[in-house]
Amino acid sequence: MTPLLQLKQIKKSFPGVKALDGINLTVASGEIHALLGENGAGKSTLMKILCGIYQPDSGEICIEGKSRSFSNYREAIDSGVGIIFQEFSLIPYLNAVENIFLNREIKNSFGLLDRSKMRAKAVNIFKRLSVTLDMDVPVEQLSVAQQQFVEIAKALSLDAKILVLDEPTATLTPGEAEHLFCVMRDLRLLGVGMVFISHHLEEIFQVCDTITVLRDGQYIGTVPTAESDINQLVEMMVGRKVEQAFPIRSLKPDRSVKVLEATIQRTKTSPKDCFHLHKGEILGFAGLVGSGRTETVCALIGAQRCFQKTISLHGKTTRLSDPAHALEQGIGLLPESRKTEGLVLPFSVSQNITLNRHEKIASILIHSKKERLIVRQLIKAVGVKTPNAETAVNTLSGGNQQKVVIARWLNNTCSVLIFDEPTRGIDVGAKAEIYQLMHELTEKGISIIMISSELPEIIGVCDRVLVFRDGHIVAELDNQGIDSNTIMLHATGNTL
Ligand SMILES: Nc1ncnc2c1ncn2[C@@H]1O[C@H](COP(=O)(O)OP(=O)(O)OP(=O)(O)O)[C@@H](O)[C@H]1O
Numbered sequence: 001m002t003p004l005l006q007l008k009q010i011k012k013s014f015p016g017v018k019a020l021d022g023i024n025l026t027v028a029s030g031e032i033h034a035l036l037g038e039n040g041a042g043k044s045t046l047m048k049i050l051c052g053i054y055q056p057d058s059g060e061i062c063i064e065g066k067s068r069s070f071s072n073y074r075e076a077i078d079s080g081v082g083i084i085f086q087e088f089s090l091i092p093y094l095n096a097v098e099n100i101f102l103n104r105e106i107k108n109s110f111g112l113l114d115r116s117k118m119r120a121k122a123v124n125i126f127k128r129l130s131v132t133l134d135m136d137v138p139v140e141q142l143s144v145a146q147q148q149f150v151e152i153a154k155a156l157s158l159d160a161k162i163l164v165l166d167e168p169t170a171t172l173t174p175g176e177a178e179h180l181f182c183v184m185r186d187l188r189l190l191g192v193g194m195v196f197i198s199h200h201l202e203e204i205f206q207v208c209d210t211i212t213v214l215r216d217g218q219y220i221g222t223v224p225t226a227e228s229d230i231n232q233l234v235e236m237m238v239g240r241k242v243e244q245a246f247p248i249r250s251l252k253p254d255r256s257v258k259v260l261e262a263t264i265q266r267t268k269t270s271p272k273d274c275f276h277l278h279k280g281e282i283l284g285f286a287g288l289v290g291s292g293r294t295e296t297v298c299a300l301i302g303a304q305r306c307f308q309k310t311i312s313l314h315g316k317t318t319r320l321s322d323p324a325h326a327l328e329q330g331i332g333l334l335p336e337s338r339k340t341e342g343l344v345l346p347f348s349v350s351q352n353i354t355l356n357r358h359e360k361i362a363s364i365l366i367h368s369k370k371e372r373l374i375v376r377q378l379i380k381a382v383g384v385k386t387p388n389a390e391t392a393v394n395t396l397s398g399g400n401q402q403k404v405v406i407a408r409w410l411n412n413t414c415s416v417l418i419f420d421e422p423t424r425g426i427d428v429g430a431k432a433e434i435y436q437l438m439h440e441l442t443e444k445g446i447s448i449i450m451i452s453s454e455l456p457e458i459i460g461v462c463d464r465v466l467v468f469r470d471g472h473i474v475a476e477l478d479n480q481g482i483d484s485n486t487i488m489l490h491a492t493g494n495t496l
């Protein structure tokens with residue numbers, strides 16, 4: 001039988017990077033095909049070629065046996081190809097319905113916009129996804145997870161026969177991801193062929209039929225999921241066995257020194273949340289997406305209004321009126337949404353790394369020799385895959401952009417760092433390196449608050465854990481023999 005999709009010997013180079021070097025991929029109708037590889041392996045590039053966003057240097061795309069070439073995404077959509085983009089493609093000031101039907105508005109027989117029909121279609125898709133969200137507000141007012149669902153709904157509304165899902169679960173809770181998987185299984189029954197990209201290997205086993213692995217732009221191989229296991233996949237991806245997922249922590253935090261003490265009351269009627277942070281400690285903020293962890297740190301550093309707060313930093317009362325003030329006081333935040341808050345995308349890697357130091361002159365930055373050396377060391381330390389330090393950040397792969405944000409925080413003079421989902425979209429090998437870097441920061445006396453939705457990460461990395469539910473701290477757990485069940489019990493009120 002002719003396969004639904006065949007990518008044959010696809011090659012693509014960018015200045016200084018051979019992104020794809022002869023990649024093959026075959027997807028059958030009704031198949032969910034995982035595309036795996038480390039950050040920068042070429043996954044998104046291959047999918048953008050399939051969708052007409054990039055043109056291949058050579059190679060062939062066949063759909064149902066016919067050779068195709070798309071000069072833009074529109075042409076791909078017309079041939080039944082849809083993609084959920086890794087980096088959001090939503091227009092921030094439009095609402096969910098307007099975003100879903102942008103440039104494909106449904107019109108009635110008078111040629112006027114049929115708003116009720118579009119809305120009904122959107123409602124239907126969100127129902128299939130078991131998602132409730134406000135469809136009347138600009139999407140920028142929605143949470144990151146809700147925006148992700150709008151992105152997913154937009155692709156589903158295309159009724160594509162080939163659907164690409166580029167890290168759709170990175171911002172979702174396991175429960176939310178499960179809803180998406182149900183929809184994917186339904187689509188499989190309808191004969192849709194899917195390419196699914198994720199750094200969560202357990203998801204691959206939950207939902208995929210076949211797995212193709214790329215490494216550094218090379219095709220490594222294709223295996224049926226049923227005949228594979230995590231160790232084999234990691235070895236195919238990384239090219240070596242990955243040691244210790246969580247590096248051993250040699251430092252014990254100094255519990256006699258409280259670097260930060262905070263009492264935060266977000267609204268007049270809400271309870272007060274009190275917490276403290278020890279010197280050299282990694283304090284975990286666990287909980288579900290939307291449980292109030294990000295809001296609490298935003299209130300702390302003055303990025304979000306709150307009714308009342310009392311903060312003591314190194315024993316001195318301080319106000320932290322806004323993030324710039326917090327930074328002056330030595331508190332830095334690595335934000336959850338790197339594209340909108342974390343990076344200046346058209347700037348180079350090196351400008352982004354040195355941003356906090358020279359915010360005012362960043363655009364005309366001229367690096368001294370010493371600075372160039374520091375930047376080079378940082379790029380190496382976090383393993384940013386980039387042709388050089390002057391490459392624009394928006395040409396890096398998603399995971400490598402995240403590494404640049406981390407590199408920036410290593411290059412600072414803060415005493416408290418807040419990492420909001422620091423390893424989202426980061427591959428297995430690089431995750432361990434980032435944990436190691438966090439340990440090194442604490443060894444320098446820096447204290448860290450880490451927000452994470454990944455329980456193994458909370459358990460493997462943190463010295464102490466605060467669990468959030470419905471906007472507030474509901475439990476404090478000392479990380480001696482904590483298990484996922486205990487955390488989930490507090491986070492949801494139920495066990496796993
Ligand atoms: N527009 C571009 N200009 C220059 N280089 C690019 C461009 N797009 C991608 N690259 C480079 O191509 C390589 C592959 O990137 P790609 O985004 O495909 O990786 P990926 O496998 O999707 O990684 P991740 O898991 O981090 O999302 C990277 O080295 C990246 O820097």
Ligand SMILES: [Mg+2]
Pocket residue numbers: 043044045086166397398399
């Ligand atoms: Mg990618």
